[in-house]
Every structure is written in structure tokens, then in C-alpha cells.
Amino acid sequence: MFTLGPIGFTAPWLLAGLAALPILWLLLRAVPPAPIKRRFPGVALLLGLTDDETQSDRTPWWLLLLRTLAIAAIILGFAGPVLNPSKNQGGSGPLLVLIDGGWADARDWSRRMDRVEVLLEKAATDGRPVALALATELPEEGLQFQPAREWAAQIPGLAPHPWDPINAEVIAWADGLEGRFDTFWLSNGLDADWRTEVLGALDARGAVQVFESPGPAYGLRPPVVDDSDIVLTVLRDRAGANPDVALSAIGLDPNGVERELEQVTALFEEGENTAEARMSLPPELRNRVTRFAIAGQRSAGAVVLGDDSLKRREIAMIAGREQREGLQLLSPLHYLDKALRPSADLLDGALLDILPANPDVLILADVATVAEAEEQALLKWTEAGGLLLRFAGPRLAASDVSRAEEDPLLPVRLRAGGRNVGGAMSWGEPKALRPFAEGSLFYGLGIPEDVRVSSQVMAQPGPELAERVLATLSDGTPLVTRKPVGQGQVVLFHVTANAEWSTLPLSGLFVQMLERLAVSSGGTRPSAEELEGTTWVPEQVLTGFGQLEDAGIMPGVPGERLAAGQVGPDLMPGLYSGGDRRLSVNVIAPDRALSATNWPASVPVEGLETRAEQLLKGHLLTLALILLAVDMVASMWLSGRLRGARQGFVALIALMVLVPDSQAQEVDDQLAFEATEGVVLAHVLTGDASVDEMARAGLVGLSRKLTERTAVEPLTPIAVDLERDELAFFPFLYWPITANQELPSNEAYTKLNRYLRTGGLILFDTRDGNLGNTGAVTPEGRRLQLIARPLDIPPLEPVPEDHVLTRTFYLLQGFPGRHNAGGVWVEAAPPDAELAEGMPFRNLNDGVTPVVIGGNDWAAAWAIDAQGAPMYPVGRGYAGARQREIAYRFGINLIMHVLTGNYKSDQVHVPALLERLGQ
């Protein structure tokens, strides 16, 4: 391919045609424009006139230039120009395309794949066999060299893995390669131990070329809880364009919809590759966080999942004894408070007040009996998964709870009184704890020497006692018992929660036991020893792009592997659950740092930009067409064919192209401003100027009466063009019908229906005074039927006597306008509306009628002129004045109905309510 700067030509020989341009120029110059034949009687007068010698018959130079340019564009176009032709990634022989394929690749995976596609395309044209490998998913049987096209078909199936290549494996694989081949290495830029060795191994096989995107890769370390703040550490491998990175905490909102709960910005200092951000979340919000992510980064490394360690449990504590004036250290809750406050949110209050808050744990310290209602509530809460933690104490020992029968809220039956050991009045020494049995919840916890129990409540022996015991004293009496209740459990410490009965609450063991009980999760991850021997089942796993997916039937992972931490094919990052705890495994280890690869100078490193080949043929040919079109117009103008109307037409087209249609927008805005300043009555333009004027005057009159008599003070009425104007601003539309009114367009009908459905009211007025009165249908009535057919109008009925329209402001019996014909139609009452006994009105609570249809020519009765005098006569003498007054009252009632809806309908219940209250 012949290239010229960034442009190449597929058919460069055609460019020779450019040499012909000067010839064309000369030819075109010589040929004058073709003549027009014109019939013209005046030719008799022209006979014998000769053209001026000076007048050139040649084509003007600018027209020549235009044509030459057009021809040049055509020649260039057909020469097949290509912008950014793919350069020669030369070479021959087999080719290895090595892709890192880790999480850091995900940020620009599609560009990577584009690059690979370009490379494969090139290899295909060069006929090189290609092998393609992902460093995170190494082919087991060495390299498979195949035709490049085969690989190209597999590209869409490739996806980055959410782990990093594993050092040993990659090095071993690279060392095991044989034969000679060149390598294109698409690196993600992260430095790793294996890079140098693999590079050496590949270099030994042939030329290596590295492609690397210059942008930084970002990673997020697992969050660290620091007091009430969450500290997030962002890593990058090199400086990017933006020093700041937005981090978001994502979780479920109260509606169960996942959304961003909080966002903070981390700012990288100059030259630093780590940045910290502190996120301060209220506990309610914090417990909902499921993951943190770097905004705008699609990679598994930019996501960390939250687990139990992030959650602060809510623990409610209730003590039986109120130690209002006692010493604080004697408070039954003091040690619990100390043990739990760092890692949990403590709730305080009455039992029934706390339970609705749904705490995770409820601690009852020396509470013997609870009220019946409280017991029910407690039981329900426990069965739903709550952990009820009870401590014994003097009260429990003295009570009869769970004596004869097992209390549902106690794990075992208790003997009366409890026992004292090693006190002043008893034999024996205070008892130590027996080491926790294997299989016990507390197995593995070390027992400090100085833990002694001097008093306890005793469990009644029973068949189920053995399996409910979690810890025993050295003499085998149960110290901690547990019983599952529904999904929850009840745990009883047979000692007090303070140091009265034992020294247990003073020891570190107490805190560890609480942790094991998941009373407090302590904000720490389980240690390696704790993980040993456990199996964790993945619930959700992260893809390389940082998306959470259901883990499905993936096998469980042993705790040791979890403890090792290094994510890989056998440990996908994600959420793992073991028992009732959830543990997150993240891509970035807590101590991980990122840095950019330092490639040796001998390796050529290229960016990923695949400036795609862009064929310019179409553009050039379009340009040629445009030029030819201009040439046509210009020639017509030159030869005088462009005259009169046609000139105007061309100018009009040019104007249409050049001047954007801004006027309509302005009109719309202006209407919106006018219509939303206040309540505005509006009438529909009919196209008949006199009717429109009458409607306007009528609404002016009605607006004035409304202002005089009611709290509604409408502004100047507005005329509405259904085709053009937005209707949503108007609560009320007056629509006079004329016999030859044009039907609205489909768009206008859509608008009208939306208007009717969203609570607008249209008053249709046929102005003929006899609609529905006699069988005769007037032209206006017919037109109304036509107009209203596509409208979404509910079933209608003549206004019933008890319709709310008759009493929204005035009490009315009729609705006269200029005519007094009756026959006003509104939405029909629901068929089940009943007349309640003793009530004057039916219970028609719902719905404002969307239309009122009549023919009484209301606007004419309402209309006033500029002086405020009525414009049209109504009736005769006093009766006429009265009719006009009633017409106004109807208008006022109607506007009130529009604005207040069925409010007056509700009022009819008042007498009935008063009556009932009196009884």
C-alpha cells in the first residue's frame, strides 16, 4: 500500500489520473456553457444585435476550480484512501499472542481485544500461524499454532480473569516453550516477579513486542474499619491524568434496590501510588454496604466486597436490676458494655420498644420473667433468627422460671437456687473451666488460669442437656448452654454478666466467647488458625470486570486456602459463607502495592491505540457530489436558468439549512411562563375568529367573577393551539365547537388524551342550545361527535341532581349559558353508587369528570368587553340578568370542581359523622 503521511491508498495507480486535471482545466475552459433555448416574441427586435467583443464566452475560473476539485475528489476517492492504515507488524513465521488476562486487563479489555483483532488480521494476511494464550489461563498442552482466522473467531469468548497470573506457573510454562516464534505481548502494565523471566524465555524464542496501555490501573485494598470510619486505600501503578479517584459505597437501600450509598474522593499525592479516603457512614447505612468500588473502573481489582467484618451488629441489652444509685462496676451490664461497645452498636430501652428495631442480639442480664406479651414478641423475634443471650443472676436463681418445665426462652431446665462454691459459707474451691471439647463452639480458645466460678445456676440433668452444653466447669456442670429456637437460638451463661459470680467477665476469654457466639464480630477477619479445618462455600463471585455473579454450584473452599489469600482459579474473589458467618475474598490483598512494569530498553513497547483504518472513499465521493451540486446551481445561475421563483426556492432551501428553527422553542417557553404564573383559564382555538374572540371574552368575564367572589384569582386567559401548545399547564380548557372546525392531528389527540387522563377538564360547548334536548342533531353536535371519537372519554350521563357540580360553590339546579336548554353531560357515576339513607347525596367520592359537554353557549353569557359590560344579550330583562348570573355561578362551580375535585363530595359525610359521634 502506498502511504502518504497518515493516509494510505489501496489503488495508488489511480492517482495518476490527477495528472489529467490540467488537461481537463483547459478543456473546460474552452467550452462555454450550453445555451438555453427560449421562445421570445421580442426576438424580432434582437435581430442584428451582436455580442460585445469584450465579453468572454469562457467558463469563469472559480467554476473551473470547483469542477476540477470535484474531479480531483472523485479520483482521490476511487484511489481508495485509508486513514491510519495498519502498519506493518512485520515478520513471518509463527506468532504467539500472549495476553496477561488478569483483572487489570479488564479496564480496557475491549481495546485490548481490538488490538488483538488487528494483530490477528495482520497475521492472517501475512499467513502466519498464531498461538494465543492468557497468562492467567495457560494452555495445558503447550502452544497450539493455528491459522489466525481460527483465533479471531474465539476472541469474543475471551474474558479477563479476576486474578493475577501465578508466578511459578507462568515461569514454568514459559520455560517449557519450544520452537521459534515471535511474540506479541499484551501486558496490563502491572509489575510482577515473573515478567523478567518470562520475557527472557520468550526473547530466546524470537522477537518480542509489548503492547501496553499508558493509563494507570487502579486497585482497591480491603476496607479497614477505624472507629466509626471506614478507611479505603486506593492503589495505582503509575500516575494518570486525574490525581483524584471517586470511591463509592454500594448497597441496598431500604427498598431493596442497589444504589450508591456514599461517595468519597481519594487524592493521589504527586509521585505517590497509594491514596487513602475515609468514609464516615452512619451504622444503619454501613450495615447495608455490600461493596466498595472505584467509580468508573471496570475491573475486579477496583471492587472490594464487604462482609461481616464491616458490619456493626446491633445489640440490645436489658438488665433485670436497675442500679440507679449503685456502683457502676456492679452493674450487670458493665462488662458487656465494655466488651461490645468497640465493635457493636448498643441499643438501650424497653424490651417492646427495642424489638421492632430488630437487633441482631438481645442480651438479658439476670432477667427472670418477662410479661406475656413480651415473651411472645421475644419468641417471635428469636424464631426469626435473633440471638437471645441470657445471663444468670440472683433473680434468675430465685425465680421459678424453667423449674418444672423448660421455659421456651431458656435452653435448659434449672434447679432451684443455684449453688455457691468456694465461698465463705461453702466447701470447696471456686471452680475453673474445663478445656472446651472438640466440636464445641468454643473449641480452641485458650482458658486463662485465673478464671474462677464461684456461683452458678444449675441445669437440671436431662436427655438433651449434653448436646446443649457449650462449656462446662471442671466438675462437669454446664456453664454455657444453648438451644436453637426456630432460626435463632437462646444461649444462657449460667453466671452473671458481671464479676459477682465469676471472674469470667474480667478475662479476655469472655470477649472471645462472645465473638464465637457471633455476638460481636469484633471487626476482624478470622485468623488462619480459626479458618483451619473449615469449609467455605462461595455465594457470589466477582468476574474479571468486577461484576458480582451468583456462584451457583461452585465447590466449597477449605479454610486454609482462604487463609492463604492469593486469589486464583481455585479461589475466586467473592463472598464465602461458612455457618452463619460471611467472609469476603478480594483481589487485592491488604498489603498489596501496585507498580508499573519496567521493560528493558531492548523490548519495543507500543500503546494499545488501534487507530482503526478509516476508509475515506465515501467521504471524498460525498464531497465530490456536493461540489458537483454546487457546480450545478452555479452553472444554472451563470446561464440564467436560475430565475424568479426558482431563485427564491433555492434561497429558501439555503435558509432552511442554515437557520435553525429556534422560534418555536421560544414560543413554547413563553407560553409555559405565562401559563404557570398562576391559575390560567384557557380556551381552544377553533379557527373561527369570532368564536375565538367570544371564548376569550367569556373566560375574561369568568376570571373576573372568580376573582371578585372566590379565592381563585385567574390570570388573563390564554388561547391554546392544540397542535402546537403544551396543555399540561392548564387545569381547565373551554372548547367551543364550530360546525367546520378542523379535526386535531394524531399528536394533538395524544396530548388531549394525556391531558384528560392526568386530571384536566375540557368543557365542550356546541353553542347550539339543544344538544340532547331533542332528537335533532346540529352540525356542531355532529362535529363534536367527530372530534370526541378518538378522545378517551368515559361513559357519560346528564348531570344528576346530586352531582358535585351542583354544590362546589353555589347550590345550583341548572347550568344555563346564553341558552338554558339543560342537557349537560358529565362522566357517569359508578353503577354501584348508592343513596345512603338520610343522605341528600349519593356517595360519589371518586373522580373529577374529565369532560363537561353541553350546548348552552356559556362563553357568550360570560363574555364582557374591555369596559366590563356584557357583550352579548342573554334573555330579557330581569330574567335575562338572572340567567346570566346563574351562568356565572355555573362557571364558578365548574372551576371550583376542577380545582378542588370531589372535596365538596366529602363534605356531605360531615352530618353523618357528627351524628355518629353524638351517639
Place this chain on the structure above:
Amino acid sequence: MRSPTALRARAEELAAALPPLLAEAEHLASTVMMGAHGRRRAGTGDEFWQYRPATPGDPARRIDWRRSARSDAHFVREKEWQAAQSVLLWVDHSQSMLFTGSKDRPDKSERARLLGLAVAVLLNRAGERVGLSGFELPPRSGPLQLLRLAEVFSDTGGLGDYGEPEARGMLPHARAVFISDFMGDLAPVEAALAKAADRGVKGALLQVLDPDEEAFPFNGRTIFESMGGTLHHETLQAGELRDRYLDRLAERKARLSELAHLADWQFSTHHTGDSSQSALLWLYTALERAA
């Protein structure tokens, strides 16, 4: 539009706006016919003129018995001598009249025929006799004549490239109206006017032109052809010819005006872009002045 009745209807419409044109008869001619122009002397006519005592030789049937019965003498009832004028129309039918510069303007021929017939209607209403010059349709009065005229005018066949005035069959001392664009050779016009002047015929020349013929709004390389295609003229720059063309047009108008003056005729130019009413008004006054 071209049907006789439609054309007549439109002509009637146009004529309705004007008072009846009373062409003044200058002479008693041998072509004495009953007409609406009283000659202020006794003669044949419809209008009562005077009673005169019967003289010997008067036929008995001419004695007005009712008047005679009031006195002893016999009286003869005399009527005013009335004469109608003859007006001859010539409307150019040639192809050059079919030109129009724009679709929304009537062609010249249509306008010319309309004006011709409108004048005929007016004259007819005034009792004059109207006909075509030549032998095709001699002047007669009455509504039937209007129908015949309309029939002839509706025949739109263009004859020849440029029209030549028909000067044959001119009645002495009649009136004549020539309507044409006068774009062709002027010699026939000259001859016709000379012949008319010889016979004491007076009248009006109305030149009907399209606005394009006055403005010459052409540019670029153009081949101009006459409507019949007999004449050609090619130019490379039509715009350059405009001034000279307009000069020639003005020259021609001046020549026509001069010819008309010499023959005691009236000359005017009417454009199809203008109202036809004004042209009819001018014809009205021109025929009056020719009296």
C-alpha cells in the same frame, strides 16, 4: 377559459363596471342604420322628434290621428333620425401573442381577446354595431353578434408568427380598434393605418405586451426563438443585450405612436401584468376622443 361562453361571461363581467360607451357619430353616412344616436333632426328612428303639419305628399298612414284630432289640421309625427356607429375590431391571432413570461399571467392573446370582446360588449350595449375588420364578421348589433364575436375570439389557432392588421372591408367613417403586440414588421401596420385614414376611419392601437418583454430579464448564453420558430437569435450574454433591446422597443413604440398620430388614431401600451380594467378605460376614452 377558452370556451365561448366562459370568455363572454368574463367579458361581460369586465364591461359591467363601465357606463355604456356612447360612441359619437360624426357623420351621417350611407350606412344609416337604426341606432341610439339621435341626429337632432327628423329621420328614421325610434325616438319621437316633433309633430309637423301634414303636407301634400305625405302618405296618409303617416298622419298621427290622435294629435290631429286635437286640432283642425293634420299632423304628421316625425321621429328623430338616429344612426348607429360601426366599430371594427382586429385582435391579433398570431403565435407571438401566445407568449407569457410567467405561469400566473395570462398570455397576451388571452388578454387581447378579452379586451376586444369587452369593448364589443360595451359598444353593443350602447347600440353600436360591432364586427371584425375584414370580411369574416361584418358589424352588426344585438346580443347574437356578441356570441358570434366570442365564438371567433375563442378560436385560438395561432396564425403565423406575427400578426398583420386586417384593413380590408373597412367601412368609411367607421371606428376601428387594433389590438396586437406589434412585434412584427411595421409595414403592414403602416399600410393599414394609411388605408384607414383614407376612408376616414379613426380608432385606437392597443399594444399588449408581457412584462418580460419590457424587462428582458435574461442572462447567459441563450438562443432566442420566435414563437413560431421562424426567427432565431443566439447570444452568449443575453444580459448584455438588454439595453439595446429596450432601446429598440422604445423606438418601436415611438414609431407606432407617431403612426397613430398621423392617422389621427390613439396609441397605448398595455401590459398583461396590469389590470385589464385600465386598458378598457383607455379604449373607452380613446373611442370617444376619436369621435
